[in-house]
Amino acid sequence: MKLAYWMYAGPAHIGTLRIATSFRDIHAIMHAPLGDDYFNVMRSMLERKRDFTPVTASVVDRHVLARGSQEKVIHNIHRKDKEENPSLILLTPTCTSSILQEDLQNFVNRASQDCNADVILADVNHYRVNEMQAADKTLEQIIRFYIQKAKKDNSLKLDKTPLPSVNLIGPCNLSFHHQHDLAELRRLLQDLNISINEIIPEGASVNNIQNLSKAWVNIVPYREIGRGAADFLFQEFNIPYTTISPIGVVETSRFIRQLEQLIVQQGYPCDFTKYIEIQTRFVSQSAWFSRSIDCQNLAGKTAVVFGDATHAAALTKILVKEMGVEVLLAGTYCKGEEEWFKEEVGNYTKQLLFTDDHHLVGDLIAKLEPSAIFGTQMERHIGKRLNIPCGVISAPVHIQNFPLSYRPFMGYEGSNQIADLIYNSFTLGMEDHLLELFGGHDTKDIIATSLSLGNSIEWDENANEELRKIPGFVRGKVKRNVEKFAKTNRLKKITIEVMYAAKQQESSNL
């Protein structure tokens, strides 16, 4: 048993559902107790999805516990097959079904006999993998299933596209800024005259999977999700892939050069040098920004970086190489990526950290006292407590990190966004210090004192205690209202009864 207050990566079934619901024709059926379908709330709230989340539960209740699911799962699969007419029904195990040890594969086999949809069982073990690992596995499983199916009925497209093309593998629901990253990658590839063959799974149909083999190169923009699938496609069709994330000016050009190399290797000459140069000098503002006077102010500033492997590594490199900021500590909660992370950023930071314990992260930040933090929602709150500004760079995140406006992290526009994020975090910190030095914004207090002048009304002890319980941000207003009420009614002392009477009158004035 582990005493846990908070976790960076969610349980396995969340990863599976993120993949399933990113396809447009998959319906997932969770074998789970009531209340485990919280995923639907997250997708509907955070991503503000307009359609009903195609996830239903085959509810595990007392009866299931006593007698097994029996026909229930099969019935639910048949029902969704008829109601929603999906291409694939993905039976998703949860922590509960992991220990019930029912033969879910058997249900799948039986249900698929008279279903229009394909039916498969997501092959993830709750106790062995986390959200990201499960997403990676599920994506690979679905791709494998449909490639094998296409092989069987000879519908596999084996000829490459005539001109260079790529698959984007991995972007899915509830990822960090992935919609914006996708748009930016689209633009980047279009500039390079490389067509996008398929994007999997975001917005794709399972019927697109048989086309995957037509691409020249696979791109896995986020290393946590998609490498399993890219590996499989490499073994199966010899499609090379890159896992360089084009985040930051330097990495974006490295990404483009890698693409160039992989395409040239396949006998198609191309040279993106000029493109990189022009983009770096004129389209992206970020390279110029790092030369500018503003950025000189960042010299000697310190930062701590923590997040998923992709974003934490990218930000560390940007801070050190592009902005000249000293990174005191870089870390990730993706423990599986330890070796890669060490190799990528080991030279750019004094200390590496691999943990999923947010207390440890918080303690280290408190000890190091950086001028800014770049982390997840948790680090943002740690920063709030320690009064250190924080830029959010990685999941897990809240709704404010699903912005409506265009906020890519990838490509040249992404580098501009990141430069703003970094600069704003540091100047905010500086402004705060200056304010403190000069005694803060002082107008508030003066207004408050002048308003309470001539206040001769007495609060009795109980009423005062009651007042203290009212949250700070409305307390002043409540106090003023009650005193106003007391004055109009010529009361000298405020008791709890007076407070209630004032409240009652106030609500009647609504």
Next chain:
Amino acid sequence: MSIQSPELNSPLSFECETGNYHTFCPISCVSWLYQKIEDSFFLVIGTKTCGYFLQNALGVMIFAEPRYAMAELEEADISAHLSDYVELKRLCQVIQKDRNPSVIFWIGTCTTEIIKMDLEGIAPKLEAELGIPIIVARANGLDYAFTQGEDTVLASLAQSCHPRIEKLSSSLDEKNSNPQLILFGSIPDPIVKDLSFELEQYGIKIGGWLPGKRYTQLPQLAEGDFVCGIHPYLSRTATTLMRRRKCRLIGAPFPIGPDGTKAWIEKICSVLNYPTPGLNEKEAKVWEQLQALITPLNSKSVFFMGDNLLEISLARFLIKCGMVVYEIGIPYLDKRYQAAELSLLEKTCAEKGQFVPVIVEKPDNYNQIDRIKDLQPDLVITGMANANPLEARGLRTKWSVEFTFAQIHGFQNAHTILELIGRPLRHMPKFDDFNQMEYATIR
């Protein structure tokens, strides 16, 4: 005790569907109970799934060093390689050292049920060893929905209340000559004060609340005490108080809305033989004050998809306000515990000349959405999983969970309910050209 099931010839009709609906897991009750019971610590013994739900559903609360945590079960716990007893002892010692609570609640989950972890058996042993009370509640998704979590916790608390020894119990045959009134249900302190104040006006002294502000202030219970619930979802607690503690339950409608509050006060007073002069006038005055909020709701239709068991009381209040309720979805309905509420619903419908809405237990969200499409109600009260998709299809929705977290009890808070209900209907942005559109994905 005068609890009756609704009459056979009553116009109420009950249906039961498949139970495929969205609701919160009952462990969510820790979020409000740890705040209510100030010296408590809640340990949820479950998996990452439970933890993930809590941290996401409770949003920012999680960052405020809450007095709850997960005892996250790992593979070795599931396969019984580790001893539950040793593991729980280790974690509780850490909690004791770091937080020094007066009580630790163990919240059992689906997983502890399935692997049959003997929490009730381990607790007394550890209690003695560590010198701290441990209370076990099985708030799991196998058996319960959302607010019923509180019910399981309070039922366990009711069992651990100390018996009250009457100082003057001289006569042997009359065990409790001086019965007290204990109210049960967790509500924020301002409402506790408010409702106590209402009853005190008619001379009723409340003997205690279950739960109180602190575990150390739990009410003492004696055989024959009167108890009354303030939430519609506390049927296990009521049963425990009656059967285990031999208390007498006052079956009243719940103090939600001025009508409910009045009926609640009236019922308590009538059982305890206190007259209620001026109560009708008081209620009338509250209605008068609410008029501005009620008028725009007149004849607007509502559909409750059902997820928190407050549905019957809310529907009854809204019908009284002149709204038309098409369907009352509800996770679970205890017809005995809610009997008075059900008959007030019936009465209200008759009085307003409204048909009695069908009550759908264990609803099926898919079927409900079908019915919603046909009925096109003005307002759907639903969970967050369905709210945005329904809005995209031109329906107006209200997030049902808000009714659980807002202060809705008593005369003073009726306006909160109406504001919540009125907001989606009132706050239509003014650009009509856009609002007439549907926003569902183009197919």
